Amino acid sequence: GTAQVAVTGLAVMGRNLARNLARNGFRVAVHNRTTSRAEALVEEFGHEGDFTLARTAEELVAALERPRRIIVMVKAGEATDAVLDELVPLLDEGDIVADAGNAHWRDTVRRHAALADKGIRFAGVGVSGGEVGALEGPSIMPGCDADTYGELGPFLEIISAHVDDEPCCTLIGPDGSGHFVKMVHNGIEYSDMQLIAETYDLLRGPLGLPVDAVADTFRAWNDTELESYLVQITAEVLAHTDADTGRPFVDVVRDAAEQKGTGRWTVQTALDLGVPVTGIAEATMARAVSGDTERRAAVREALEPVDDGDEGGSDAAAVDLSVDDLRAALYAAKVVSYAQGLDMVREGSRENDWDIDPADLSRIWRDGCIIRARLLGDITQAVEEHPDAPSLLATPTFAAAVADRLPALRRVVTAAVASGTPAPVFSAVLAYVDALRAERLPAALVQGLRDYFGAHTYERVDREGTFHTEWSKDRAEVEA
Ligand code: NBP
Numbered sequence: 001g002t003a004q005v006a007v008t009g010l011a012v013m014g015r016n017l018a019r020n021l022a023r024n025g026f027r028v029a030v031h032n033r034t035t036s037r038a039e040a041l042v043e044e045f046g047h048e049g050d051f052t053l054a055r056t057a058e059e060l061v062a063a064l065e066r067p068r069r070i071i072v073m074v075k076a077g078e079a080t081d082a083v084l085d086e087l088v089p090l091l092d093e094g095d096i097v098a099d100a101g102n103a104h105w106r107d108t109v110r111r112h113a114a115l116a117d118k119g120i121r122f123a124g125v126g127v128s129g130g131e132v133g134a135l136e137g138p139s140i141m142p143g144c145d146a147d148t149y150g151e152l153g154p155f156l157e158i159i160s161a162h163v164d165d166e167p168c169c170t171l172i173g174p175d176g177s178g179h180f181v182k183m184v185h186n187g188i189e190y191s192d193m194q195l196i197a198e199t200y201d202l203l204r205g206p207l208g209l210p211v212d213a214v215a216d217t218f219r220a221w222n223d224t225e226l227e228s229y230l231v232q233i234t235a236e237v238l239a240h241t242d243a244d245t246g247r248p249f250v251d252v253v254r255d256a257a258e259q260k261g262t263g264r265w266t267v268q269t270a271l272d273l274g275v276p277v278t279g280i281a282e283a284t285m286a287r288a289v290s291g292d293t294e295r296r297a298a299v300r301e302a303l304e305p306v307d308d309g310d311e312g313g314s315d316a317a318a319v320d321l322s323v324d325d326l327r328a329a330l331y332a333a334k335v336v337s338y339a340q341g342l343d344m345v346r347e348g349s350r351e352n353d354w355d356i357d358p359a360d361l362s363r364i365w366r367d368g369c370i371i372r373a374r375l376l377g378d379i380t381q382a383v384e385e386h387p388d389a390p391s392l393l394a395t396p397t398f399a400a401a402v403a404d405r406l407p408a409l410r411r412v413v414t415a416a417v418a419s420g421t422p423a424p425v426f427s428a429v430l431a432y433v434d435a436l437r438a439e440r441l442p443a444a445l446v447q448g449l450r451d452y453f454g455a456h457t458y459e460r461v462d463r464e465g466t467f468h469t470e471w472s473k474d475r476a477e478v479e480a
Contacts, residue, residue, distance in 0.1 A: 001029070001052070001062050001063040001064045001065055002027060002052075002063075002065055003027045003028060003029035003050075003052045003063045003064050003065065004026050004027045004028070004064075004065060004069065004155070005021055005026055005027075005028055005029070005064075005069045005070075005071065005155055006028065006029035006030070006031065006054070006060050006063065006064055006068070006069065006070045006071065007021070007028060007029075007030055007031070007070075007071045007073055008030075008031040008032065008057075008060060008070060008071070008072055008073070008074070008083060008087075009032060009033075009072055009073035009074035009075075009079075009083070009101070010030060010031075010032040010037045010038055010041055010073070011037070011073070011074075011075075012131045012134070013073050013100075013101075013127070013131065013134050014032070014071075014073030014074070014100075014134075015037070015041050016131055016132075016134035016135035017071065017073055017100065017127070017134045017135075017138075017159070018030050018041065018051070019041075019045050019048055019049070019135055020134060020135050020136070020137070020159045021049075021155065021159055022045075022048050022049025022050060022051055023048050023049055024049075024158050024159055025049070026049070026050075026155060026158075027049075027050040027052070028049065028050065028051055028052070029051075029052040029053075029054050029060055029063035029064055030042065030051055030052070030053060030054065031054040031055075031056075031057065031059070031060040033074075033083075035055050038053055038054065038055070039053065057086050057087055057090060058090060060087075061087070061090040061091065066092065066094070066095070067092075067094045067095050067096055067121075067151060068091060068092070068095040068096065069095075069096045069098070069151065069152055069155065070087065070091075070095070070096065070097050070098065071098045071100050071125075072084070072087075072097060072098065072099045072100065072101065073100045073101055074101055075101065076101040076102045076103045076104070076107075077103075077107075079101075080099055080101060080103060080107070080111075081111075084097065084111065084115070088115065088118060088120055091120055093119035093120070094119065094120075094121065095120055095121065096120075096121045096122075096123065096148055096151055096152055097115065097120060097121070097122050097123070098122075098123040098124075098125045098142070098144075098152055099111065099122070099123070099124055099125065099179075100125040100127050102126075102179075102182065102186075102260070102262060103124060103179050104179070104183075104265055105124065105143075105176035105177070105178075105179040105180035105183060105269075106176065107179075108122075108124030108143065108175060108176040108178075108179045109175045109176040109352075111124070112124065112144075112174075112175035112176070113175075121144065121145065121147070121148040121151075122144065122148075122175075123142055123143065123144035123148055123149075123152055123178070124142075124143045124144070124175060124176055124177075124178045124179040125140060125141065125142045125143070125144075125156065125178055125179075126140070126141030126142070126143075126172075126178045126179050126181055126182025126183075126185065127139075127140055127141075127182070128141075128182060128185055128186075128365075128368065128369035128370055128371075129161070129368045129369050129370065130370065133161070133368050133369065133370075136161075137159065137160055137161035137162065137168070137367070137368050138159075138160060138161060138168075138368045138369065139160065139161055139168040139169070139185075139364050139365055139367065139368035139369035139372070140156045140157075140159075140160045140167075140168065140169035140364070140368075141169075141172050141178040141179075141181045141182050141185070141361075141364065142156055142169065142170075142171055142172060142178045143171075143172050143173055143174060143175055143176055143177035143178025143179060143180070143181075143354075144171070144174070144175070144178070145174060146171065149171040153169070153171060156169045157169045157170075160364075160368060161367040161368025161369075162367070163366045163367045166363070167364075168363075168364040168365070168366060168367050168368040168369070169364055170360050170363070170364055172354075172356055172360065172361075173349065173354035173355055173356045174353075174354055176352065177348075177349070177352070177354040177356055180269075180345070180348050180352075180354075181345060181356065181361060182262075183262050183265050183266050183269065184266055184341050184344055184345055184348075185341075185361075185365065185369060185370075185371060186262035186263065186266065187262065187263055187266030187267070187270075187277065187280040187283075187284075187341060187344075188280065188337060188338060188341045188371050189230075189370050189371050190259075190262075190263040190266075190280055190283040190284055190287070191279040191280045191282075191283040191334075191337040191425055192228075192230050192334060192337070192371055193230060193283070194282070194283035194286050194287075194424070194425045195279075195283075195330055195333050195334060195337070195425050195426065196218075196230060196231065196234050196330070198416070198421075198422075198423040198424075198425060198426055199326050199329075199330050200214055200218075200234070200238070201421055201422075201423070202321070202326060202412065202415065202416060202419075202421055202423065203217060203323065203326060205419060205421050206321055206415050206416075206418075206419040206421060207321060207322075207323065207326075209323075211238055211248040211250060211251070212238075212239065212248075214238055215234075215235050215236075215238035215239040216235075217323060218231055218232075218234045218235040218238065219232075219235035219239075221327055221330075222235065224327065225331055225374060225375065226327065226330060226331055226334075226373075226374075226375075227373065227374040228371070228372060228373030228374065228375070229370060229371070229372045229373070230370065230371070230373075231373075237249065237250065238250055255290055256290050256291040256293055257286075257287040257290045257291065258287070258291065259284070259287050259288075263280065263283065263284035263287070264284055266280050266284070266344070267280060267281045267284050269344075269348070270344050273344065273347045273348060273351060274347070275340070275343050275344045275347045276340065276343075276432065277337075277340040277341060277343075277344050278340065278428040278429065278431070278432050279333070279336060279337030279340055279425050279428055279429045279432075280337065280340065280341065281428070282424040282425045282427075282428040283424075283425050285424065286422075286424050286425065320411055320414070320415065321411055321412065321414075321415035324408070325408040325411045325412055325415075326408075326412060328404075328405040328408035328409070329405060329408045329409040329411075329412040329426060331375075331401070331405060332401065332402050332405035332406065332408070332409045332429075333409060333425065333426055333429045333430075334373075334375065335375070335392065335393070335398055335401060335402055336393065336402065336429040336432060336433060337425070337429060338362075338375070338379060338392060339391050339392035339393045339398070340432070342358050342361070342362075342379075342383070342392055343391060345358055345361060346358060358383050358387075359380055359383040359384045359387070362376045362377075362379040362380040362383060363376075363380045366380070378397060378398075379392065379398075381397070382395040382396075382397045382398055383395070391436075393433070393436065402433065406433065409426065409429075409430050409433075410430065412426055413426050413427050413430050451468055451469060451471070452469075452471045455468055457480040465479055465480075466479070466480040467479060467480055468480045
């Protein structure tokens with residue numbers, strides 16, 4: 001065959017990725033389980049480039065030059081395994097299969113090992129940017145061996161988004177590292193979106209802005225340090241009017257946020273690694289709370305007659321809060337949430353021996369992906385200048401940025417609490433910063449309690465060693 005690359009799985013993402021490859025001059029073979037999708041693609045967009053229609057897996061394999069490069073873009077999970085089971089027996093040693101779906105990184109580690117045993121080179125490729133990104137240039141996070149990247153990377157780099165001629169695609173590291181990083185990217189996306197939603201809620205509730213003024217506020221913020229894709233589309237969604245009712249679109253949408261699971265994976269993995277990603281965790285929990293409609297209704301009703309005597313209500317005068325406070329707090333909270341995400345990548349990299357360069361992430365997230373933001377340029381610079389800083393919050397730029405905005409962040413959380421507006425991510429990231437800054441944490445008491453009931457021992461501030469107090473006897477301290 002003469003096709004240079006194949007795409008199998010031609011739903012919205014795969015179809016657009018195939019077109020992106022063809023538009024960039026590559027000879028592309030296309031295949032889909034349901035053949036009509038592949039036929040429709042060639043019929044509709046055949047003029048855009050050099051497509052070869054493959055009706056079967058055998059035809060797909062035959063269409064390709066060697067080593068073969070096959071990009072799989074199907075529903076993550078069992079569908080991916082089904083595709084691999086069908087393809088792999090047809091392949092030759094050295095051929096490359098790249099899974100560009102949202103696989104769990106542990107599945108990618110498993111598949112990489114299983115295919116390596118058969119001499120097939122496997123790449124786990126994180127792709128972000130949605131439908132439009134896939135067509136016009138996504139951010140791409142490939143994980144594979146270096147020799148595999150040598151064969152595959154040039155294709156991915158050309159079709160990715162670019163910032164000043166630099167591709168938003170680079171080899172992240174071995175096997176599951178690309179999908180791991182994509183997972184954390186999605187986790188950060190969860191916290192970014194929840195922070196924006198909390199900000200909107202405070203602007204409309206305690207500050208009493210009408211929805212079109214909130215839309216204008218986000219639009220204006222997109223010309224500031226908050227400039228980002230998500231802030232930009234927030235302005236658009238808020239300005240949209242429902243054609244049916246003439247009401248603001250946001251008021252006719254059911255307030256139960258859904259999830260496909262990457263936020264949950266991020267939190268589960270973070271717990272395994274012992275990395276506190278409190279912003280992402282609370283954002284994930286907030287979606288779960290929103291979707292818990294039966295319980296919400298029951299508790300709302302049960303608490304209805306309860307007067308806590310201190311209801312701040314949505315009276316702007318009752319809370320000391322300004323629009324500028326929210327702008328500053330949103331920026332600071334975003335920084336903290338990114339810092340937590342980067343910590344998680346560092347720890348995942350250490351645990352799995354991936355040798356990920358955190359500066360690469362902020363660099364390839366600057367464009368193409370959902371979390372693209374002006375902020376990422378500054379993060380790249382800070383991480384490059386201070387590669388050994390234990391936290392983004394410990395770099396001079398971001399330490400100053402957060403310190404400056406801490407009073408605003410505190411006013412936002414205070415106003416949220418006073419007005420009864422739930423702001424779980426703002427609250428969580430503020431508590432995280434306060435905990436990191438604290439001279440002493442009450443963890444000392446937790447240690448004391450653990451020693452009391454479980455003889456779990458403790459260390460002292462003034463002497464080396466591990467100690468236990470004999471709580472049930474004479475309370476003498478013994479060296480453990
Ligand atoms: P979907 O996730 O909806 O998957 C549909 C594709 O999977 C179709 O091509 C379908 O073939 C194929 N497929 C299924 Br389902 N079961 C199969 C099986 N047993 N054997 C072979 N093929 C099977 O498509 P998508 O939204 O384009 O997403 C593709 C991947 O990209 C997913 O992993 C997704 O998580 C990831 N992703 C999506 C986005 C986004 O914005 N949507 C962004 C980034 C990454 P059929 O036509 O025969 O049913």
